[in-house]
Amino acid sequence: MMGHSHHAPPSQLIMARSKWNRKRKAEERAAKSGKDPRDKADVNAAGYKLNQDYSVAKTSNPRMEAYYSLLGLHSTRFDAGAAASFVPCLADEEKTAERDRFMSSLRAILPASFRIDRSLDASVQNKLIREMKEFVGKETEVEIELPTRSDAVGGKMNLMNTADAQSDTAPQHVGGDNPVVTTIKRKIAPAKPIPFISATESDGSTLTLGYQLSVDRRTLRRNPSLSPLHEWLKTHTDCGHITRQETVSMIPPVVLDVKPGMAVLDMCAAPGSKTCQLVEVVGGFANRDESDGNDGESGRRCLEPDGYVIANDADAKRAYMLVTQLRRLQSPSVFVTSCDGQYFPILDAKDDRGTEKEGMFHRVLCDVPCSGDGTVRKNPGIWRHWNQNGALALHPLQLSIALRGARVTRLNGYMVYSTCSMNPMENESVVAELLRITNGSLVLEDPRPRMEGLIARPGWSTWKVLREEKRGSAKAKKDHKKKNNDCQEEGVGRKEENGECHSPPKERQDPNNAEEDHEEISERSPYHTLPYIAPESWDETTLRERTTSLGFVEYNSHADVEPEWRRRVRASCFPPTEVEAKEFQLHKCLRCLPHDMDTGGFFVALFKKIKPLSRDATERMNQMARESRGGIEVDAHVNREGGNRVENNDVDSACNVDKSDDTINGENDVTMIEESEVEQTGDEPKNNCDNLEPHHAAMEEEEEELVQKAPSGKVGMNHNKQKKKTDLSNEDFIPLEESIWPPIVDQFGLSPDFPKEQYMARASGEAKVLYFISKAIKEQLIDRGIQNRITVINSGLKAFERCSIQDARAKYRISQEGVQFVVPHMTKRLLVATADDFYKCITGGFIEFNVLSKIKDLEPGSFVVALEGHEHDLMKKLFLVMWKRKNALECFVTKVEIDGIVSKLRALGFVSPMASTLMDSSSHSIAPAADESGAVQ
């Protein structure tokens, strides 16, 4: 997957192009507004424009605030006292104070956080932890920016960390006569540990691997006193040692309690921060002795993990983003797929006798698409677009994905359901309905005992159900109108999911209905510009008057819901009965609110599967999938008499069932409206709930490149229809032709135990790349025909690449990405170098022969250099893929990988390039640890 380091990456061209695009767009915007695009003085630290009306609209939403006030979001507060628990707010003042804490946190910039890779070599990991301790422990003076304008609630707009409410120094105004930003100086410790992101050492001690910064990324960039930390973060992010990830986003993988060797499904994985976290553990090694690094039999360390993670996302373009994100880990334990999670193929486990048992995944993560109102701190567009109906629209999709997740979880396995929404329509109501449908197969578990230092509120057992009168963005209206017109041309009303058309709801027939043009409303409506004022009284009547005046409709039960709204406000949106509530124990769910830990808002539920799903539950699952597909029988092969057992043998994944054209084209009217409404929840709708911070601008460019490379026919939600079940298309992993091997085996002297069957290609004939596929993935997924049922985007590591260089004898060279899986089998062209020589090889450019003088006799072509003393330490991967030309040597390792290798060398004590101080000064040339042909002795 990696490009060659010494050639200009094609992504540079794309980077230039997209920079140009951004500039052009900024200029166009500026031309419209009559402003100079370079004028940045009116943009505050959060990136919000400080035009008063705009900032008011952006950091306040009276409908959202009124909704959550009525729902009782501010009725409990955290009591940090001895019991450290949540207690009810009894007096109105307490509720007001709690609400203010919540609101000022929502308006504060989200502090950045990150975690150290759990799967890193212990020496590197310890070094990073030691370095981090410096940053955690040492207070340093920083300049923090604050805007001077008052915000919508009439108080100071708090754009700094909520913990830093008071300034230490007198504010300095910037921005001339009309100051828009003040700066204050404060002494802070730049980071604090996240206690629940940790690893336990074999001696029982705990290593903290997660850290939350006290400042946002802009402050980090701008303060010279923080530049050591900033540089540290950049370097280690680039080489994959750390991942920047929101604190709350780290919770689900920890709650899932994954272990090395497990089969894990990440149902909605892109952009992949949680997947990385899962792979770091699952791709590790269980019950292996770390100390000697040998597996005894072959004398070489067995490196191949037994576990794997399937990283799936319905959106193929986003699945390609996953590939980029996961590439940094260079793990063979990932299988990236693209399929609508509602129809994820039913994969079951086989026991020793070959009998199928329900579900094959030890762990399933359903981090479902959601309205993302918990991410408003970093997605300020949500302030403007928040819409209760969007949450209602997502509810059935979320439920359907979770049901599928429950089905593929194995007995005694665990499933986590999570959202970055605070809305019970997307959280507790989905969990309750899941428990209702599965009727005893799933139970909720409380993960708190395992989550040291986590401050999470209990899940709710009851809530109010409301919808909004206003519906749809301008786009939704347009799409919707168009469809209705199509239907009306047919002489009927709106097209229903089963393909029939029915009359539109009354409010849409009213030509004077304000809903007809959302944009117009936002100009006319006072609610979009007027500040929210905290309620004078917190009694329910006052709060209800407020929601009603803002256009909400509240229901006591599903029976009260108007017929035309019943598909949106479903029975499952309503809270459980008292008897159910007792049984469900929804308080075990985790509700993270922004002001409790200075994070985003988040929701997590942990389920244990204790029984197979009943026939009824399976039928409901299929029914929901059918509904979502517009009434098409997705599981038509299911034998209704046979129940689960027959479905277990399902070969035709619903993913591949062809749909009639009109469903493929999205002519499911309800779905289309729902998607549009979901879209209006943020400026970047699909990213509303991503908690991943792009770790490097270059990475974004690379993603763009990858997306462009996405094979046609695999992009989009409906791509599966294009795959034929029996067709091994070019993009599938296929076994290699036997004729490919003899020259490779000969050139590198591959030993007889070299597992040829684990090398696959994605094209027949002389494939460009030969991938190393882990045994577990090959046997459990590929050999079982998963590629016939689902679109596979990526898996394995590049082990060999076809040579384009003329002076090569063999057609393939070794690739740095998978070199550690080839090295144990190489008896030729593997050289051992001292640290000095090793360093010389990675300093770039062409290397003179006199550096590696002992390889003079080696024929031109690909070879590998191993660091002396680490030849068999496959985990550390201190190997360099090199190329011998007639007169020089070349290192085929990317800059990012070299940074990683240098960092490992430093952790091992080699403090600087040419660090002979720490080495035996007698060993300054390449060691002759190879025989005539270059084989290691």
Ligand SMILES: C[S@@+](CC[C@H](N)C(=O)[O-])C[C@H]1O[C@@H](n2cnc3c(N)ncnc32)[C@H](O)[C@@H]1O
């Ligand atoms: C909350 S984001 C996932 C974030 C991700 N787990 C992470 O930690 O980086 C939801 C993802 O679900 C995907 N998605 C939306 N509908 C889906 C569906 N029906 N099945 C599977 N994935 C879906 C979206 O493309 C989006 O990438």
